[in-house]
Every structure is written in C-alpha cells, then in structure tokens.
Amino acid sequence: MNSGKILVGVLAGIAAGALLGVLLAPEKGSDTRKKISEKGEGYSDALNEKFDEFMDSISRKFEKVKEEISAFNEQKKPHLNGARKTVKADKG
Numbered sequence: 001m002n003s004g005k006i007l008v009g010v011l012a013g014i015a016a017g018a019l020l021g022v023l024l025a026p027e028k029g030s031d032t033r034k035k036i037s038e039k040g041e042g043y044s045d046a047l048n049e050k051f052d053e054f055m056d057s058i059s060r061k062f063e064k065v066k067e068e069i070s071a072f073n074e075q076k077k078p079h080l081n082g083a084r085k086t087v088k089a090d091k092g
Helices: 003-024 029-091
Strands: none
Touching (some): 003 029
C-alpha cells in the first residue's frame, strides 16, 4: 500500500476522532466551535506540510530521472550518429 495513502488515512482517523471527542464533550457551543476551529487549523497545517514534503520528493525524483535520461542520451548519441551514417550510406 502507498505510504501517502496510509498517512492520509491516519490523519483522517485522528481528525475524525478529535472532532467526535470535541462534539461529544459537555461544553458550551462557542467553546466547542473554538476548539473545532483550532484543531482544524492544526490538522490543515500538518496536512499542508506533508503535501509539500510529498511534492518535494516527487520533484527530486523527477529531476533524477531527467538527469539519468540525459546521461543515457549522451552516452548513446555516438552510436546513433554511426547508425544514421550507415543508413545514409546504404540508401546512397
């Protein structure tokens, strides 16, 4: 299973549990709304941070693959040029 999906599932479970705990607590409505708002902001910040880390990881992997493709291309370029000359010589 993808670690990103597991992380989102865990965060969703924590958020749902916290929300239910706050909603079922015997407090005034204004206090409850304030707590929900504070918890929501905290979870939102944590989720944004995880998303940014995920995007950074994807960007690093993309750059690595791009560099590997460029290196492979440079390595095979002489062989490709030789093959082109052979094809032109066969046609001519």
